[in-house]
Amino acid sequence: MTSEFEMKEPVRIQQEDFSQDEEIRALQASSKRMGGIATFLGCARDFSEGREVSEISFDAYGSMALSELKKLRSDAIEKYALLDARIVHRIGTVKGGENIVFIAAGAEHRVAALEACRWMIDELKQRVPIWKKEITPQGESWVTPHP
């Protein structure tokens, strides 16, 4: 039987929202040896730097961002001996409270899964060419990254 989630690529950049359940099911389907799955969900905050934020708009160097995300996944699989990993990042416009990014790492044991998940989101912020702009009632501003 082939279901929709099994056909989705493990690394994607997309405008539409994603389903965490589908991503986790797809990850689990890749191996029955998986004893631990760690996930990170990044969401759009409706308040930043003392201002209300109504929407966040993303710009990306699409082809490079996708290729960097694919490298990031394969680097994490190698570095932490993961059984599988998935990364989905949204672009376009995201409203306060909505999902932005989802990362899942599956390993035989919890420590590798947890460490790999943390490593992937930290690395994503360092090396993947995506930029966010906060849209507030007072105007728009590009986000200066936090360390």
Added chain:
Amino acid sequence: MIKVLFFGPVAARIGNNALQVEYCPGIRLQDVRDELAVQYPHAFEIVCFAAANGEHVRDMSMRLADNSEVAFMAKFSGG
């Protein structure tokens, strides 16, 4: 020609997503940056990273081929 791409905050400061720079044999990534930084100093104040043909480049002395695609980028803020 060399195609130069801009995104996010750099594109906003330049007022454009792409420009072209004339190719000449031996041209380096640093030469392209220097030429554009004179024209768009406000935008290049926030440039932290460069890419050539979709790959990060740290060595700005890298020589470019004709029809290369390069990008000068601000710090990333995805995730």
